[in-house]
Structures are given as C-alpha cells and as structure tokens.
Amino acid sequence: MGLTDFLNPVKGFGVSFHQMFMKSETVQYPEVKKPTAPRFHGRHQLNRWPDGLEKCIGCELCAWACPADAIFVEGADNDPDERYSPGERYGRTYQINYLRCILCGLCIEACPTRALTMTNEYELADDSRESLIYTKEMLLAPLREGMEAPPHEMRLGDTEEDYYRLGLQPSDDAPTVPSEGGGRASADQAAKAAKRGRSRKGGEGK
Ligand code: SF4
Numbered sequence: 001m002g003l004t005d006f007l008n009p010v011k012g013f014g015v016s017f018h019q020m021f022m023k024s025e026t027v028q029y030p031e032v033k034k035p036t037a038p039r040f041h042g043r044h045q046l047n048r049w050p051d052g053l054e055k056c057i058g059c060e061l062c063a064w065a066c067p068a069d070a071i072f073v074e075g076a077d078n079d080p081d082e083r084y085s086p087g088e089r090y091g092r093t094y095q096i097n098y099l100r101c102i103l104c105g106l107c108i109e110a111c112p113t114r115a116l117t118m119t120n121e122y123e124l125a126d127d128s129r130e131s132l133i134y135t136k137e138m139l140l141a142p143l144r145e146g147m148e149a150p151p152h153e154m155r156l157g158d159t160e161e162d163y164y165r166l167g168l169q170p171s172d173d174a175p176t177v178p179s180e181g182g183g184r185a186s187a188d189q190a191a192k193a194a195k196r197g198r199s200r201k202g203g204e205g206k
C-alpha cells in the first residue's frame with residue numbers, strides 16, 4: 001500500500017469536515033414553501049377563452065400522447081343552445097389520474113388549442129385513490145373578471161374569425177399569435193369585445 005492509498009480515508013473525512021461549515025439548505029416545508037422554477041411541471045389546468053368558454057375541443061390528442069395512460073377524455077357535439085366551447089366539439093368528460101401521471105408534459109405539447117397547460121402546483125399527495133383522479137370541474141381554470149360560466153353563446157366579436165383573433169392574448173395560458181396588422185390582440189381588446197358581445201345580446205345568460 002503506497003502513501004497516497006493510506007491518505008484516502010483522511011481525504012474522505014476532509015469532505016465531511018468541509019460540509020459541516022457550509023450553509024444549511026434545509027427548508028422547513030410545509031411551513032416554508034420555496035417558489036418553483038417558472039416552467040416547473042405541476043398540476044394541469046384546462047384553460048378558458050376570455051368570455052369563459054372552454055378551450056378544450058375533446059379531440060383526445062392529449063390522451064393519445066400520454067405515455068402513462070393517465071388521461072381520459074370523452075368529447076361531445078356542442079348544441080347551439082348549450083355551448084361549452086367555440087368550436088363544434090367540447091370535452092364532455094375529462095379526467096387525469098395522478099396516480100399514473102409522471103408530469104412529463106407530453107400531453108400539453110400535443111394539445112392543439114392550448115386548452116391544457118401545467119401550473120406550478122406540486123402538492124398533489126393524498127391518502128385515497130379516488131381523490132387523485134381529477135375531474136374536469138377540478139381542472140378547469142377559475143372564472144376571471146369578464147368571464148361567464150358556460151354554457152353560453154360565443155361572446156367575442158361578430159364572426160368566428162373575430163372570436164379567435166380577439167380571444168388570443170399574450171398570457172401564460174394562451175398562444176401569442178400575431179394579429180392582423182402585425183400587433184397582438186390584447187387582453188383589453190378581448191375584454192372590450194366580450195363586453196360588446198354581452199350588451200349586443202341584452203346581458204342574457206348570466
Ligand atoms: S404529464 Fe405526462 S404522464 Fe401526466 S398526463 Fe400528461 S402526458 Fe400523461
């Protein structure tokens with residue numbers, strides 16, 4: 001055994017000794033919660049258009065993309081008298097099984113309407129299997145100012161083209177697609193359009 005081999009255990013203790021004087025990284029969770037990275041993959045959310053209609057069109061692409069078979073979607077046709085999304089179809093049943101989900105994000109990449117995104121919420125533990133199957137009602141984004149709970153008519157603009165153009169806004173849950181003239185439809189424009197739509201329809205459906 002050479003001299004360097006003899007010193008190896010001493011070097012090992014040196015690492016432990018060095019660590020004793022380093023600043024502790026312990027976080028007193030759950031009393032203290034460290035913010036996650038902005039793009040952390042947490043609980044999913046089903047987003048809405050600025051008038052409150054659902055973005056999900058029940059296409060099932062998210063379910064097909066999921067490697068863990070954690071998503072169940074059942075689409076249905078929109079009835080003009082009972083509309084849940086601006087298109088022909090909407091997601092009648094939507095479930096995510098968090099016992100299976102590995103929070104990989106493939107489902108949100110597959111979604112063609114940005115209906116499905118992921119929040120930073122990571123506190124998903126529970127003590128019953130049933131409560132870890134999240135339903136559509138649990139996943140839907142809350143109604144923000146200017147939104148109205150579906151079913152109701154399309155309230156943004158006079159035509160479908162207006163609807164989709166004014167519905168786009170530069171936020172986390174909506175794609176930022178340039179509008180006509182090179183600018184972007186702002187949240188303000190969308191809110192104004194929603195207001196116009198409501199007044200045109202005599203404030204019905206609240
Ligand atoms: S995050 Fe991954 S595992 Fe979870 S539902 Fe989406 S595709 Fe499936």
Ligand code: SF4
Nearest residue numbers: 056057059060062111
């Ligand atoms: S969340 Fe997106 S991909 Fe999944 S069914 Fe709805 S529209 Fe389709």
